[in-house]
Structures are given as structure tokens and as C-alpha cells.
Amino acid sequence: MKITEDNFLQQLKAGNQGALEYVIETYSKNVYGLVYRILNPVANKEDMEECVSDVFAAVWKKIDQYNPQRGEFKTWLLILAKYKALDLRRKIQQRAGENFDQGEEIVTSADLVEREVVGREEVKEVIKALDRLKDLDRQIFYQRYFFYWDLDSIAKQFGLSKKAVESRLWRCKNILKEVLAQKGKEGLG
Numbered sequence: 001m002k003i004t005e006d007n008f009l010q011q012l013k014a015g016n017q018g019a020l021e022y023v024i025e026t027y028s029k030n031v032y033g034l035v036y037r038i039l040n041p042v043a044n045k046e047d048m049e050e051c052v053s054d055v056f057a058a059v060w061k062k063i064d065q066y067n068p069q070r071g072e073f074k075t076w077l078l079i080l081a082k083y084k085a086l087d088l089r090r091k092i093q094q095r096a097g098e099n100f101d102q103g104e105e106i107v108t109s110a111d112l113v114e115r116e117v118v119g120r121e122e123v124k125e126v127i128k129a130l131d132r133l134k135d136l137d138r139q140i141f142y143q144r145y146f147f148y149w150d151l152d153s154i155a156k157q158f159g160l161s162k163k164a165v166e167s168r169l170w171r172c173k174n175i176l177k178e179v180l181a182q183k184g185k186e187g188l189g
Contacts, residue, residue, distance in 0.1 A: 038085035129179040
């Protein structure tokens with residue numbers, strides 16, 4: 001059976017290795033790019049390639065955890081990649097016994113909302129909250145805080161000024177803060 005955009009998820013869940021090959025061919029550049037941005041300069045090329053392999057192995061093992069109603073497959077995949085890369089970064093830093101405070105700051109200081117996201121359950125809540133945003137705002141937010149694009153690249157991608165992107169991100173963060181604060185109050189009640 002030929003694996004396509006329409007059937008790869010079904011085939012992946014059925015255990016078809018051809019579907020995994022399709023995912024690797026389709027998304028490996030995106031995954032490698034994200035892994036590179038998180039691990040550079042603390043990891044070498046082999047570590048980065050191993051991390052990418054680990055991401056696709058996790059896809060194979062965890063595909064049943066993917067829920068299309070919570071977000072696109074690519075988003076789920078890149079969240080897996082982000083956490084694998086951050087875990088590897090911490091391990092490398094611990095192994096080396098070095099403190100890369102400046103590099104860690106680049107990865108984790110994006111904004112207050114991202115700092116609140118400390119576990120996978122919180123990520124799910126953020127994704128649910130992101131679904132409440134307008135499509136363009138959601139895409140801009142993902143590019144900035146999940147894929148680590150710079151503001152100029154986002155502005156160019158969406159045909160907006162840098163100031164317009166900053167304004168949209170500010171509104172998105174405020175909406176997310178409100179949703180997460182409300183969720184926190186519900187959790188306490």
C-alpha cells in the first residue's frame with residue numbers, strides 16, 4: 001500500500017514501517033532544525049542525529065497517544081522533538097559538569113507562559129488554550145515559542161511588520177495567561 005498524507009497516521013497506528021519512513025522523509029528537516037536550535041552549541045553532530053532518531057523512535061512507540069483533535073501531527077511531533085532535545089541538553093550539561101547559563105536562557109526565557117509549561121499535561125493545556133486563538137495568531141505563536149523562529153522570519157513568513165508580530169504575540173500571551181490562570185483556579189477548587 002502506498003503511504004500518503006491521507007493514510008500515514010492510520011498506517012502508522014497499524015504498525016506499517018513504511019508509514020514511519022514516510023514520516024521521517026516528510027518531517028526530518030523540521031525535526032533536525034528544531035533539535036539543532038536547542039542543542040547547538042552544547043551537542044555534537046552525532047548527539048543531534050541520535051536525538052532525531054530518538055524522536056522518530058518515540059513516534060513509533062507513542063503514536064497511539066496522538067490525538068488529532070488536540071492539534072496537528074506536525075505540532076505533536078515537534079513537541080516530542082523539543083522535549084527529547086531539552087532532555088538531551090540537560091544530560092550533556094550534567095555529564096560535562098559545565099554550566100551553560102547563557103545557552104539555557106536562550107532556550108527557556110521566551111516568556112512567562114512557556115516557563116509555566118513544565119510537564120506534558122501543561123503542554124496539553126496550552127495546546128487546548130491555543131486552539132482558542134485565531135488561526136494566524138496560533139501559527140505565529142507556534143513559530144515563535146515552539147519552533148524558535150525569530151521575529152523577522154515570522155514577519156516575513158506571514159507578510160506582517162515586526163511590530164504587528166510583537167503585538168499579536170503579546171495578545172496571545174495575555175489570552176493564554178488568562179486561560180491558564182483560570183485552569184489553575186479550577187484545579188484548586
